[in-house]
Amino acid sequence: MAQSDTTVALIGAGKMAECLIAGWIEAGLAPQAIAVTNRRNDQRLAELADRYGVRTARDKAAVLQGAQVVVMAVKPVDMATALEQVAPHLGAEVAVVSVAAGIRLEAMARRLPGQPHLVRAMPNTASRLRQAVTALCAAPTCSPAAFDRVRWLFDQVGTTVEVGEEAFDAVTALSGSGPAYVYLLVEAMLEAARDLGLPDGVARDLAVGTVVGAGSMLRHTGLSPAELRRQVTSPNGTTAAAIAVLEEMAMPAAVRRAVNRAAARSAELAALVADDGPDHARARAAAMGS
Numbered sequence: 001m002a003q004s005d006t007t008v009a010l011i012g013a014g015k016m017a018e019c020l021i022a023g024w025i026e027a028g029l030a031p032q033a034i035a036v037t038n039r040r041n042d043q044r045l046a047e048l049a050d051r052y053g054v055r056t057a058r059d060k061a062a063v064l065q066g067a068q069v070v071v072m073a074v075k076p077v078d079m080a081t082a083l084e085q086v087a088p089h090l091g092a093e094v095a096v097v098s099v100a101a102g103i104r105l106e107a108m109a110r111r112l113p114g115q116p117h118l119v120r121a122m123p124n125t126a127s128r129l130r131q132a133v134t135a136l137c138a139a140p141t142c143s144p145a146a147f148d149r150v151r152w153l154f155d156q157v158g159t160t161v162e163v164g165e166e167a168f169d170a171v172t173a174l175s176g177s178g179p180a181y182v183y184l185l186v187e188a189m190l191e192a193a194r195d196l197g198l199p200d201g202v203a204r205d206l207a208v209g210t211v212v213g214a215g216s217m218l219r220h221t222g223l224s225p226a227e228l229r230r231q232v233t234s235p236n237g238t239t240a241a242a243i244a245v246l247e248e249m250a251m252p253a254a255v256r257r258a259v260n261r262a263a264a265r266s267a268e269l270a271a272l273v274a275d276d277g278p279d280h281a282r283a284r285a286a287a288m289g290s
């Protein structure tokens, strides 16, 4: 069977699931090759069926029926339960992919005994427009064919990179959460534009065009961000004045700290599906804390 005939079941029908569905449909996957379920929100399933033509069902067995790839798109806190619910309905040849922050392959394997084809993925919401960057890591037991199928799926919604699992907390902090950092920057730029009296529509067009243009420069010139920044910054000019304020207010250090904190949070979230050892309850409580 060709990879373009891949059948997918999504467990979880939230924001990340919808971005993947939208990207796959845009890439030409048949809507009926995609099945989705969630925990209890029937209206949400109806919405996705209506919007994309995908199959939906409340019953997990029905959604998993015939799926070659199962994408676990639930919150880390819900992953243990969700894995236990799908386990009885999986054939051994099915590839199971988790997109959850923090959840480790070893923890998935413990909840899915006898399931060799396990993959961890960290996409981002730009999969909606087929512009995601997705990091992938396969369990040692995953067959090359199963991994290729999973990789093909994520290649349909952007670009993929294979990394060791030890890099996943960092990847999650950088590119999984990363879009939010950019949006925060744009929010602040728009507030400043409003302070300066620019009409909202004009400001949005200019700010969005600026971010997209800067991203394209990063992608296509091959120049470093530092060099590109230098090209904008005339001595004693307007940019230099702005950058001086950002440095004085420790913006670069704040971003570094934020990305580090996100990576640490990813590591904390691993405790949600950690071993049921003596420290489990405490680790779980701590991870759920914030």
Ligand SMILES: NC(=O)C1=CN([C@@H]2O[C@H](COP(=O)(O)OP(=O)(O)OC[C@H]3O[C@@H](n4cnc5c(N)ncnc54)[C@H](OP(=O)(O)O)[C@@H]3O)[C@@H](O)[C@H]2O)C=CC1
Pocket: 011, 012, 013, 014, 015, 016, 017, 037, 038, 039, 040, 041, 044, 073, 074, 075, 076, 078, 081, 082, 085, 099, 100, 101, 122, 123, 124, 125, 176, 177
């Ligand atoms: N949002 C993002 O930008 C990114 C998210 N991720 C990861 O994707 C995962 C999902 O995040 P997101 O989409 O934002 O979360 P949402 O809260 O939007 O969606 C979570 C979904 O999981 C469903 N769910 C929970 N428990 C079960 C269960 N036992 N069986 C079936 N469905 C269940 C919920 O159903 P119901 O509504 O009925 O309770 C809901 O549809 C997370 O693990 C996150 O780390 C990864 C990269 C980026």
Ligand SMILES: O=C(O)[C@@H]1CCC=N1
Pocket: 101, 172, 176, 177
């Ligand atoms: O905020 C989160 O935990 C998820 C993972 C990466 C992006 N969103």
